[in-house]
Amino acid sequence: MDLTGGKEIVNNAYIRAHDIGLDVPYYAQPERQGDSWLGTLISAATAVPRRRFATLLDEVTFDIEEGDRVALIGSNGAGKTTLLRVLTGAFRPTRGRLEVRGSRQALLNLSLGFNPEGTLHENIYLRATAMGIPAAKVRTMVGDILDFAELGHLANRRLLTLSSGQRMRLGFAISTSVQHDIMLLDEWFGAGDAQFVKKARGRLVDRVKGSKIVVVASHNTDLAKKLCNKGMVINYGRQVFIGPIQEALADYKRIVQEEKAAKKAMLEEKVAAGAAIAPSVRDAMS
Numbered sequence: 001m002d003l004t005g006g007k008e009i010v011n012n013a014y015i016r017a018h019d020i021g022l023d024v025p026y027y028a029q030p031e032r033q034g035d036s037w038l039g040t041l042i043s044a045a046t047a048v049p050r051r052r053f054a055t056l057l058d059e060v061t062f063d064i065e066e067g068d069r070v071a072l073i074g075s076n077g078a079g080k081t082t083l084l085r086v087l088t089g090a091f092r093p094t095r096g097r098l099e100v101r102g103s104r105q106a107l108l109n110l111s112l113g114f115n116p117e118g119t120l121h122e123n124i125y126l127r128a129t130a131m132g133i134p135a136a137k138v139r140t141m142v143g144d145i146l147d148f149a150e151l152g153h154l155a156n157r158r159l160l161t162l163s164s165g166q167r168m169r170l171g172f173a174i175s176t177s178v179q180h181d182i183m184l185l186d187e188w189f190g191a192g193d194a195q196f197v198k199k200a201r202g203r204l205v206d207r208v209k210g211s212k213i214v215v216v217a218s219h220n221t222d223l224a225k226k227l228c229n230k231g232m233v234i235n236y237g238r239q240v241f242i243g244p245i246q247e248a249l250a251d252y253k254r255i256v257q258e259e260k261a262a263k264k265a266m267l268e269e270k271v272a273a274g275a276a277i278a279p280s281v282r283d284a285m286s
C-alpha cells in the first residue's frame, strides 16, 4: 500500500514564520449588576454583548527546518494550540508572514470534520477527501482504516450511534492513515482503552519517524526531552524562546518560578494590608 495517499512528498520541508500575530474577534457580555433574580433576568435580556478583539499570538518568529522536532512549551492558555492551528492553516495569521513547505498532518481534534448523520464509511470519504486524498485512493484505504479502528462490523452504522471512544478511534485511524511531511500534534495521544492506546502509540511513533518535521504541544517534560531537539517557549501568546530543548525547558522553569514568586509577593502584600486569605491559597503559594 502507498502510505503517502497519493500525495507528493517534498524534498525540503520547512516552516518559516516572520513576526506573525493573530487577533480574533469575540463578544463580551457587559458586567451584570443585578443582585436579585429579577434584576439578573432583566439585565440578561437587555444587555448587548460588545464586540472586542483578543490578541492570541504576537511577534512570533522562527525557522523550523527539515529534521527538527519542536516542543511547544507554555502554561495553560499560553497559545500552544492556537499556534498549532495557525500552522495547520485552520487560522490565518492577521499579521506577519508564514511559509510552510510540505504536506501537513494535524492531530489536534480527532472528531473535526465528521458528519454525525453519515455512516462510518461515508465519514471516511468525507475526512480523507478533506485531507486532500483522491477518491480512488480512499477506496483502497477504507478497509485498512476500519480494521485499524476495529470498527469494520459497524461500517454502515451512522456515526452518531458510536461511543465517544469509538469515534476517537475512527478519527485517529483516518488522520494517521497516510504519512505526511509535517506532523502537528496537540499533546501526546493517550485516550481510549489500553489495548488501542498501545497500538495507536506504535503507529504514532512510526509517523513521527517518517515525518520530516514534528511540532508537538506538550506539558510532558520527559516526552519533550525524548522526542524533540528544539523547544519553543510561549508565554501570553508571545514566543519568548526558541532553541535547544534543554535550554527551552530551563527557560520555561525560570518563567514559572518568577510568576510564582510574583504571585507570592502579591499575596504577602495583601496579607500585610489586612486582607483575609483562604488557607488553601496560602498553602498553594508556600
Ligand SMILES: Nc1ncnc2c1ncn2[C@@H]1O[C@H](COP(=O)(O)OP(=O)(O)OP(=O)(O)O)[C@@H](O)[C@H]1O
Residues within 6 Å of the ligand: 024, 025, 026, 054, 056, 074, 075, 076, 077, 078, 079, 080, 081, 082, 083, 217
Ligand atoms: N476563539 C477564541 N476567542 C477568544 N479567545 C480564544 C479563542 N481561542 C483561544 N482563546 C484564548 O487564547 C488563549 C490561548 O489558548 P490555547 O488553547 O492556544 O492555549 P494552550 O497554550 O494550548 O493551553 P492549554 O495548555 O491549556 O491547552 C487562551 O487564553 C484562550 O482562552
